[in-house]
Amino acid sequence: HHNCFSTSAPTQNAINNITVFGSGLMGAGITQVAAQNGYKVTMVDLDEQYLQKGHDIINASLKRVGKKLYIDDEAKQKELIDSTFANITTSTDSSKSVEAADLVVEAIVENLETKQKLFSTLDKAAPGHTIFTSNTSSLPISDIAQATTRPEKFAGLHFFNPVPQMKLVEVVRTDKTSQETFDTLVEITKKLKKEPVACKDTPGFIVNRLLVPYLLEAMRLVERGEANPQDVDTAMKLGAGMPMGPFELGDFVGLDTLKFIVDGWRKGGKIDANLVEPVKILDELVAAGHLGKKSGKGFKSY
Ligand code: 3HC
Incomplete structure (x- = not known):
């Protein structure tokens, strides 16, 4: 009509x-x-x-x-x-x-x-x-x-x-x-x-709920000295078909943004505490103003 x-x-x-x-x-x-x-x-x-x-x-x-x-x-x-x-x-x-x-x-x-x-x-x-x-x-x-x-x-x-x-x-x-x-x-x-x-309406919806814990775990893996960031990025691109590796992607999204999401989830208390435990290298980079691609330096330099 x-x-x-x-x-x-x-x-x-x-x-x-x-x-x-x-x-x-x-x-x-x-x-x-x-x-x-x-x-x-x-x-x-x-x-x-x-x-x-x-x-x-x-x-x-x-x-x-x-x-x-x-x-x-x-x-x-x-x-x-x-x-x-x-x-x-x-x-x-x-x-x-x-x-x-x-x-x-x-x-x-x-x-x-x-x-x-x-x-x-x-x-x-x-x-x-x-x-x-x-x-x-x-x-x-x-x-x-x-x-x-x-x-x-x-x-x-x-x-x-x-x-x-x-x-x-x-x-x-x-x-x-x-x-x-x-x-x-x-x-x-x-x-x-x-x-x-x-x-x-749940924390992280679908993508970030899965992506953010993965990015943090990549950082923990490097903190434990098990591999270096370059090799982790190469591994996830060539071994898991990701367009960007986790360190590349963290720098791309912004390390301050990532930290903000994780800190919020930790305070919110709705997500398993182990998944959102603070990661030292992330906190240090953000404190130093190394926020990723937008600031010229994060895990990598741009
Ligand atoms: N407009 C703006 N930027 C563009 C663009 C466009 N139309 N097309 C590409 N880009 C940017 C990228 O940021 C990057 O910038 P640079 O050239 O200045 O370094 C570059 O273009 C890469 O582009 P390429 O042409 O070399 O590469 P492709 O176009 O083939 O693929 C990509 C780029 C689509 C970004 C691909 O690498 C990809 O899919 N990466 C994963 C991105 C991802 O996972 N995003 C989700 C992040 S989580 C999120 O956003 C949620 C938030 O809430 C945290």
């Missing part, structure tokens, strides 16, 4: 406008992928400087994608960049940026109070039908959702780094997430040309 009333509110499932909070690596990546797939995206951050960085991340990534897709066709490469940016606007005004949003994806700093404060504000400014999601990898979705009056329209939407490359999205439902919200998010994930998987 075609609805010809131009003033009618969008149906629950019609997602046209997406507002992404955070213009860091994850927020920029999510903005890019949504814009590339035809959504109108507003990218929001605290000030213009951050937004400019996000713009640069997207630009560099699109250049890379364009070169792979259209090897010798510079016009097409340029068109990809132009058409994607045509779908992106930026804003530093949180409330205003969600007035026409059908979906919010939050990818700001991993701090519960900061996220709750943001969502409490958005809850008042966004239309009733707007679905709220968080890209958090370390905080319970239900704790963030508590700050809103729409827990049935709140879920986790967890992307992986680098967002334009990684095909997976974990769609995380709390006890209160409605089936309709979940189904809508699964549909959107597919429209972003990603593969959705469903997971309950």
